[in-house]
Each structure stands twice: as structure tokens, then as C-alpha cells.
Amino acid sequence: METLILCIDRDDDLGVKANVRGPVIGREANVEAAVRLATADPEDSDANTIFGGIKVLDDLAAKGVDAELVTLAGDKNIGIISDQKIANQLDALLKNIRFESAIFISDGAEDETLLPIVQSRIKINSVKRIVVMQSANLESTYYIIKHAFNDPKISQTFFVPLGLASLIYAFFLMIDYPQGAIIGILAAVGLYMLYRGFGDPISVYGERIKDSFHSGRMTFLTYLAAFLILVLATVLGLARVWELYTREGIWYYGVVPLATVFINTTVWLYVSAFLIADVGKIIDCYRSRVSTFRYIIPAFFVISMGLLFWGASTYLMSISTVIGGSSIDPAVGVQYFVYSIVAAIVIALVGIKVSTSVRMEENQTLKGSNNADT
Incomplete structure (x- = not known):
């Protein structure tokens, strides 16, 4: 042709x-x-x-x-x-x-x-x-706007944020707390914009989760468990921050100390969520006889990052005069920070070593099977 x-x-x-x-x-x-x-x-x-x-x-x-x-x-x-x-x-x-x-x-x-x-x-x-x-009368501004709003792709982008903002504002007016409307509206619109911005990856992950459910893969359960842990961690972190905020107010503690408390409260739960999801990928790859080494290094590096964030947040809390200073000695906080850096480097090196060994073993197995076929 x-x-x-x-x-x-x-x-x-x-x-x-x-x-x-x-x-x-x-x-x-x-x-x-x-x-x-x-x-x-x-x-x-x-x-x-x-x-x-x-x-x-x-x-x-x-x-x-x-x-x-x-x-x-x-x-x-x-x-x-x-x-x-x-x-x-x-x-x-x-x-x-x-x-x-x-x-x-x-x-x-x-x-x-x-x-x-x-x-x-x-x-x-x-x-x-x-x-x-088209004829001139159909090219009027009214016609263009009317049909643009009838387009689901445009109407969803335009009306959903306005609808969310209106509902949230009405809710906070009903409970006689108009100050919370600003926080709620900003949070809702921010989440919506993040969803629109990451729409394609979210859709891809949704398709993968649906496929893993129908094919009976371990990743469905591990992804679900990881999602629940992420939600739990976020709720616990926000609850801790809200407790401090309602006690003295954000102007007493400051944004950085409150963010430090959130990180220190949630970091290991976030790390656990990633590791659980990663274990599901490794199990499914092993069952399907697919290479697993590319999922090994991220697990070790996530643990290393968790150590760094935990050590840094612990040290910041120890030197803060408004949070943690009375319960954590600054000298101990410095030791935690230094130890976490050393441990993070060691764990990252171990991850590289393990991943390299697994890759070499898989390459040797592949070469052996190719030689047997020839």
C-alpha cells in the first residue's frame, strides 16, 4: 500500500x-x-x-x-x-x-x-x-461560551473548583466559623489542582491497580495497605500539629517548628507505606520471573531518606524553645542527627551492593538460559 x-x-x-x-x-x-x-x-x-x-x-x-x-x-x-x-x-x-x-x-x-x-x-x-x-451569528461570543461550557473537558475544569469553593464556604458559614472557609477552600482547590496536574500518572496508577485486582496480584493488597498507612500518617501528623496550633496558635510556634513536628510524626509511617508497596512489586516480579533489582535500591534509599528526615527533625525539635526542648536534650539531638547521617550512608551503600549482586546473578541466569537454548 x-x-x-x-x-x-x-x-x-x-x-x-x-x-x-x-x-x-x-x-x-x-x-x-x-x-x-x-x-x-x-x-x-x-x-x-x-x-x-x-x-x-x-x-x-x-x-x-x-x-x-x-x-x-x-x-x-x-x-x-x-x-x-x-x-x-x-x-x-x-x-x-x-x-x-x-x-x-x-x-x-x-x-x-x-x-x-x-x-x-x-x-x-x-x-x-x-x-x-460557520455562519457569522454562530460565531458570536455567547455561542462560543455556551458550547465551551457544554464540553465536559472544559466544564469540569472550570466548574468543579467553583463548586467546591462554594460548598465549603457555605458549610463553614453554617457552622458559624467563616475563618475556616479560607483554609478549606485553599486546601480543596489545591488538591484539585494537584489532581489535574498529576491526572495522567493518577489515571495510569488507577489502571494498574484495577489490572492487579483482576489478575490477582499482590500489589493490589500492598498498594491498598500503603494508601491506608499514608492516610493514617497524614491524619496523625495533622492532629499533632492541630493540637499545638489550638494550644498557643501558629504565631507562637511558627511555621517551621510545626512543619518539623509533622515530619517527625509521620516520616516512618510514610517510609513503611513505600516499603509495603515495594514488597508487593518485588513479590509479583518474582512470581512472574521478572527482574527485581530495580525495586531493591529504592527501598534502601527510602529508608536512608527516612533516617535523614527523622534525625534532622529530631535535632530541630531538641533546639526549639517552644517544642520538644524540655524533653529532648540538644546534645542528644545532635547525636541522633549525626548517627542518622552515618546510618543513612551505610544503608544506601548496602542497597547498592545488594542490587548489584542481584543484577549480576540475574544476568548470569539469563546468559545460562540463552546458552542452553542455543
Whole structure:
């Protein structure tokens, strides 16, 4: 086959709205898919993109060029998950059908972010953007804003923070504590922004946890236990800080001492959570006969980091005049800090040694199995 005409539905509107699974191969299949999508949502631009690909296919066929039209569909979780699905579909397509070059059909900048993925697998000779022409009255500001808010991707980003802020403010007004509304609103909006910022990794981890549950892997239980420990550690740390805050107030203790108390209270629980999750990975890798050495060094380094944070926070508490100073002698605090640094270095070196030994043993085992096969 000479030319691949490639259309991409990154957010899988074909599957969500028209119940059409990608990839869609061939002119007739794409015509049917575009009609079903346009019928389900006449305003979806992906339907116009497919029709644009059909026109390009017909023009090439009239010139005697051997071409094929293919539409790839991603996932509603735009980002790593959707791009991986598109890449897998493209790899399977190019494995079964050989194309010399491709024409990329796009409806905007979002689809064109996938150009590097496509270019790494096949040469692209042309990029054609499909622009839908509308009448002047439909291009008014009201129409644009109205339809933007009807788009789930935009409305979720815009309305969710406002809704959270309104609910939190109403709750604190109801309990007659308006000062807490500021703290609650900032915390909720901050968490939401972190979730949006780390949305792709969170989605990937969610898919991994779901897969580990259905496949009966140990990581499901260890991840769940680690999550519960993280929540418990955070609650305990915040409770300790809140106890000090309500006793004298933040202006008496200061931000740094309160942060030191939080770290000293939670550090070993956080370390335990990571180690439990890491043990689950090691067990699953061992059961699957997959290399485990890359999970060994992080465990030792996390313990080393825990020692450093614990030693530093203990020393800071010992020299503080408002927290811990009466119960922890500064000389003892210095000793704890120095000992923690030495122990952290020793544990890190042990981790490197153990990981190197495991890697060498696994490489020797792999070489032995290869020699036996030959």
C-alpha cells in the first residue's frame, strides 16, 4: 500500500458517542462511523475530520494513488492512556499493512500533539487541518461560551473548583466559623489542582491497580495497605500539629517548628507505606520471573531518606524553645542527627551492593538460559 490517510480521535468520541471501536479501516467503515458520530453529536469535529479524510482518499483514488483510510481512537482519559492506545493501534496496523508514507488529517492542535508519535513510526508527507466554516451569528461570543461550557473537558475544569469553593464556604458559614472557609477552600482547590496536574500518572496508577485486582496480584493488597498507612500518617501528623496550633496558635510556634513536628510524626509511617508497596512489586516480579533489582535500591534509599528526615527533625525539635526542648536534650539531638547521617550512608551503600549482586546473578541466569537454548 502506497499511502496511509490517518485520522485520529484522541478522546474516543467514536466509542463514547457512537459506540464504534477503533481502529476503523477502509472507506465504507469510515463513512459509517462518521455518519453514526454525526448523528449522535452533529457538533463533534471528529466527524468532519473523518469526512475530510474520505475526501482526500477519493481525490487520491481519482489520481490513481493506492491509498487506505484509517481512523484511530484513543481514550476519554486524554493523555498517557489515550496516546498509548493510539500508539498500540498504529503499531498493529503497520505490522499487518505496509505503507510508504502517510497523510495526517487533523481537526486542531490537540490531535497534532500526536504527530511525533506517528512520525516515529511512518513518514508523514502532508498534514491537512479540517476547519469547519460557520455562519457569522454562530460565531458570536455567547455561542462560543455556551458550547465551551457544554464540553465536559472544559466544564469540569472550570466548574468543579467553583463548586467546591462554594460548598465549603457555605458549610463553614453554617457552622458559624467563616475563618475556616479560607483554609478549606485553599486546601480543596489545591488538591484539585494537584489532581489535574498529576491526572495522567493518577489515571495510569488507577489502571494498574484495577489490572492487579483482576489478575490477582499482590500489589493490589500492598498498594491498598500503603494508601491506608499514608492516610493514617497524614491524619496523625495533622492532629499533632492541630493540637499545638489550638494550644498557643501558629504565631507562637511558627511555621517551621510545626512543619518539623509533622515530619517527625509521620516520616516512618510514610517510609513503611513505600516499603509495603515495594514488597508487593518485588513479590509479583518474582512470581512472574521478572527482574527485581530495580525495586531493591529504592527501598534502601527510602529508608536512608527516612533516617535523614527523622534525625534532622529530631535535632530541630531538641533546639526549639517552644517544642520538644524540655524533653529532648540538644546534645542528644545532635547525636541522633549525626548517627542518622552515618546510618543513612551505610544503608544506601548496602542497597547498592545488594542490587548489584542481584543484577549480576540475574544476568548470569539469563546468559545460562540463552546458552542452553542455543
